[in-house]
Amino acid sequence: MEKMNMIQAINRALHDAMEADDTVLALGEEVADPEGGGIVGVTKGLSERFGEDRVLSTPISEQAIIGSAVGAAIGGFRPVAELMLMNFSTVAMDMLVNHAAKLRFMSGGQTNVPMVVRTATGAGLGTGGQHCDFLEAWFAHTAGMKVVIPSNSSDAYGLMRSAIEDDDPVIFVETIPLLFGPMETTLEKVPLGKAKVVREGSDLTIVAYALMVHHALAVAAELEKDGLSVEVIDLRTIAPWDRETVLASVAKTGRLLVVHEAVKEHGVGAEIAAVVGKELFGKLKAPIDRLGAAFCAVPFSKPLETAFVPNPASIGAAARALLA
Amino acid sequence: MSNYPKPTNEQLLDIYRRAITIKLNDERIIKEMMSGRLVTPYYSARGQEIIPSSVMPNMNDDDYLCTIYRGTHDMVAKGFPLDLMWAELAGRVTGSCKGKGGTMHLTHPPTGSMVTTGIVGSSMPIATGLGWAAKLKNKRQVALACFGDGACNIGAFHESLNFAAVFNLPVIFLCQNNRYAEHTSMKKSSRVEQYSKRAAGYGMEGVTVNGNDPDEMYGAAKWAINRARNGEGPTLIEAMTFRFNGHLLGDPGHYIPAEEMAAAKAADPVPALRQRLIDSGIADGAALDTMEAGILVTIDAAVQAAYAADYPDVAELKRDVFAHEIA
Numbered sequence: 001m002e003k004m005n006m007i008q009a010i011n012r013a014l015h016d017a018m019e020a021d022d023t024v025l026a027l028g029e030e031v032a033d034p035e036g037g038g039i040v041g042v043t044k045g046l047s048e049r050f051g052e053d054r055v056l057s058t059p060i061s062e063q064a065i066i067g068s069a070v071g072a073a074i075g076g077f078r079p080v081a082e083l084m085l086m087n088f089s090t091v092a093m094d095m096l097v098n099h100a101a102k103l104r105f106m107s108g109g110q111t112n113v114p115m116v117v118r119t120a121t122g123a124g125l126g127t128g129g130q131h132c133d134f135l136e137a138w139f140a141h142t143a144g145m146k147v148v149i150p151s152n153s154s155d156a157y158g159l160m161r162s163a164i165e166d167d168d169p170v171i172f173v174e175t176i177p178l179l180f181g182p183m184e185t186t187l188e189k190v191p192l193g194k195a196k197v198v199r200e201g202s203d204l205t206i207v208a209y210a211l212m213v214h215h216a217l218a219v220a221a222e223l224e225k226d227g228l229s230v231e232v233i234d235l236r237t238i239a240p241w242d243r244e245t246v247l248a249s250v251a252k253t254g255r256l257l258v259v260h261e262a263v264k265e266h267g268v269g270a271e272i273a274a275v276v277g278k279e280l281f282g283k284l285k286a287p288i289d290r291l292g293a294a295f296c297a298v299p300f301s302k303p304l305e306t307a308f309v310p311n312p313a314s315i316g317a318a319a320r321a322l323l324a
Numbered sequence: 325m326s327n328y329p330k331p332t333n334e335q336l337l338d339i340y341r342r343a344i345t346i347k348l349n350d351e352r353i354i355k356e357m358m359s360g361r362l363v364t365p366y367y368s369a370r371g372q373e374i375i376p377s378s379v380m381p382n383m384n385d386d387d388y389l390c391t392i393y394r395g396t397h398d399m400v401a402k403g404f405p406l407d408l409m410w411a412e413l414a415g416r417v418t419g420s421c422k423g424k425g426g427t428m429h430l431t432h433p434p435t436g437s438m439v440t441t442g443i444v445g446s447s448m449p450i451a452t453g454l455g456w457a458a459k460l461k462n463k464r465q466v467a468l469a470c471f472g473d474g475a476c477n478i479g480a481f482h483e484s485l486n487f488a489a490v491f492n493l494p495v496i497f498l499c500q501n502n503r504y505a506e507h508t509s510m511k512k513s514s515r516v517e518q519y520s521k522r523a524a525g526y527g528m529e530g531v532t533v534n535g536n537d538p539d540e541m542y543g544a545a546k547w548a549i550n551r552a553r554n555g556e557g558p559t560l561i562e563a564m565t566f567r568f569n570g571h572l573l574g575d576p577g578h579y580i581p582a583e584e585m586a587a588a589k590a591a592d593p594v595p596a597l598r599q600r601l602i603d604s605g606i607a608d609g610a611a612l613d614t615m616e617a618g619i620l621v622t623i624d625a626a627v628q629a630a631y632a633a634d635y636p637d638v639a640e641l642k643r644d645v646f647a648h649e650i651a
Contacts, residue, residue, distance in 0.1 A: 025460075053460060059490060064483035067449020068456055071467070074438055075388065075457025094480075098443055099450060107431035108422035109644040111438060143645050167647035193650075240650045 004185040009153035013160035028082025032057035066095035073115040086121035100169040101144035122176040129297035134262035140239035147238040149173040151213040158190025175210040195242035201231035204255040209235040254285035264292030328543025342377035367394035368569035376401035378541035388454040388467040390447035393428040403435040410630040418633040445475035448484035455493035466552040474505025489526040494552035502567040520562040535563025536593035
C-alpha cells in the first residue's frame with residue numbers, strides 16, 4: 001500500500017498499461033509533457049517515457065480527438081483519449097454516440113472500438129454551468145458504451161487498467177473534487193460492472209458513486225449513533241451496473257436511496273429505482289427515493305452551488321425519512 | 325495535371341472493369357428496389373463511378389477506406405465481395421454485417437472497408453485515426469476518407485484536415501464533388517469556387533481534378549497515395565463529378581436545372597470510357613461484351629443468394645452490442 005491521490009493513481013495506471021501493451025496510446029489537449037502532461041498532471045511523464053508518437057498533445061478539436069481514437073481503435077490500437085472536461089463531450093457526441101458506441105453492432109461484430117475516454121467533472125469549484133456537469137446518464141443510455149466513475153484512488157487505478165483492457169468503449173469520469181486528496185492505494189485491477197459494498201448495514205441501502213459515496217458514508221456514521229444501520233454501495237461502474245449486488249442489498253434492507261450528483265430527472269437513479277422496484281415489489285418497506293442535483297444549470301454563486309448538489313444534510317434527511 | 329503518372333492501357337481496362345461493375349450493380353439495386361423486392365434507403369452514385377475505379381487500383385486490401393452512405397461505388401471498387409454486399413442490402417444474416425448495418429453501414433475489413441457512416445463528414449475524423457494507426461504500424465499503409473462536397477462545410481472537415489496535417493498522417497481526403505449538397509448547390513454553400521483551395525489553410529497539398537477523367541483521377545490519386553506512403557503527409561483531392569439519381573433514390577431533383585442534368589448524362593463517363601477503350605484499340609467491343617456479361621452473372625448470383633438466405637435471428641439484437649452479451 002502506498003499513499004496516492006487519484007491523479008497519481010490514474011497516472012500510474014496509464015504508465016503500467018502503456019508499459020504492458022505497446023498498442024495503448026494517449027491523446028488529448030495538453031496531454032504530452034511539453035504541454036504539461038495534462039492540466040492537473042494525470043498524463044505526466046507518458047510522452048517522455050513512451051514518445052510523442054504514442055502520446056499526442058492535440059489541437060483543440062474534440063471531434064478529431066475522439067474520431068482519431070475511434071479510427072486508431074479499429075486499426076488495432078487501444079487509445080486513451082482525454083476530453084478535458086465532461087461538458088466538452090457535447091462537441092464530440094457524433095463520434096461518441098453514432099460511431100464509438102455503435103460500430104461493433106452495425107458491422108455485425110467485424111469492428112470494435114477498444115477505447116477509453118477520460119474526462120473530468122464535478123461541481124464545487126465555482127466553474128458554473130458549462131464546466132462541471134455529470135452527464136453519465138446520456139452515455140449509459142447509449143447501447144454499446146460503458147461508463148465508469150471511481151470514488152477513490154484504488155478504484156481509479158484498478159478500473160482504468162480494466163477499462164483499457166476492455167474491448168468496448170469506456171467513458172472514465174474523474175471527479176475533480178476527489179482528485180487531490182492522498183489515500184492508501186492498492187494497485188490491482190478492478191473488474192468493470194462490479195459494485196462494492198463499502199459499508200455493511202441492515203436497515204437501508206444507499207447506492208451512490210463519486211463524491212456521493214463519501215457523503216453517504218458520513219451519513220451512515222451519523223445515523224449509526226441513533227441505532228440506524230445503513231449499507232452503502234459504491235456503484236463504480238454505471239453502465240453496465242451491478243444489479244446483483246444492489247438487489248441483494250435491498251432484498252436484505254428493504255429500503256433504497258439512490259444518490260448522484262447528476263440532476264435527478266431521467267437520471268441513473270431512475271433506472272436503478274425502476275429495476276429494484278420491479279424485482280423487489282412487495283418486499284420493500286418504504287418507497288424508493290432518489291437524490292440528485294437540482295434541475296437547473298450548475299450555478300456559480302457559492303450558496304447556490306452548495307445547495308445544488310446533494311450533501312450530507314440532504315442525504316441524511318432523505319435517509320431518516322425512509323427509516324421513519 | 326499533365327505531369328501526373330498516367331494509367332497504362334492495362335490499368336485503363338482495369339478501371340473500366342471496376343466502373344462498369346459499379347454501374348451494373350447500381351442499376352440492379354435500383355431495379356430490385358423498383359420491383360419491391362429490395363427495401364432500403366439508397367443513395368446512388370451513378371455518374372461517379374470513375375472516381376473510385378481510378379483511385380482503388382493504387383490501394384491494397386490493407387489500406388483503409390472510410391466512406392459514407394453514398395459509398396457502394398467506393399466499396400465495390402475496393403473489392404468488397406458482391407455476395408456479402410447484396411445479402412447485407414437485403415438485411416440477411418449472410419450479409420457482411422449479418423444484416424445489422426444495411427446500406428449505410430456496409431463494412432468489410434478484409435478488403436479495407438472499415439467504416440461506412442450515415443453522418444455527413446464523419447468518415448474524416450475516423451480515417452484520420454486510421455492514418456495514425458497506419459503511421460504507428462509503419463507498414464506504408466494509407467487511409468482514404470471519402471465524402472461529398474456538402475461535408476466540406478461541416479466541422480469534422482476542418483478538425484480532421486488540420487489534425488492530419490499537424491501530425492503528418494498518411495490520409496487522403498477525397499471529396500467527390502457532385503455539385504449538390506443534398507438539394508443545395510455548391511454556389512449557395514460556399515464562397516470558394518474550389519474546395520481544394522481550403523487545403524492551403526491547413527498547410528496541406530490540395531488539388532481539384534476532373535473525377536470523371538480516368539487519366540487525371542488515376543494520376544492525382546497515385547500521386548497523393550504515394551506521398552502518404554512515403555511519409556509526406558495528407559492530401560485533399562477534390563474530384564469533380566455529378567450524380568444522376570439525385571440525393572436519395574426517389575429524389576425528383578427539381579433543384580437541378582434540366583440542361584445541367586442533360587449535359588451530365590450526355591457525358592456519362594462510363595460509356596465514354598468504354599468507347600475510348602474501343603477507339604484506341606485497348607479492347608474490342610466483343611471482349612467488353614463478354615466481360616460485362618460475366619459481371620452480370622456474378623451480380624445475379626449475389627442477388628439470388630441474398631434472397632435465398634435467412635433473416636437474422638431476433639437474438640442478434642443482444643449480440644455485438646458489447647464484446648460479451650450483457651443481459
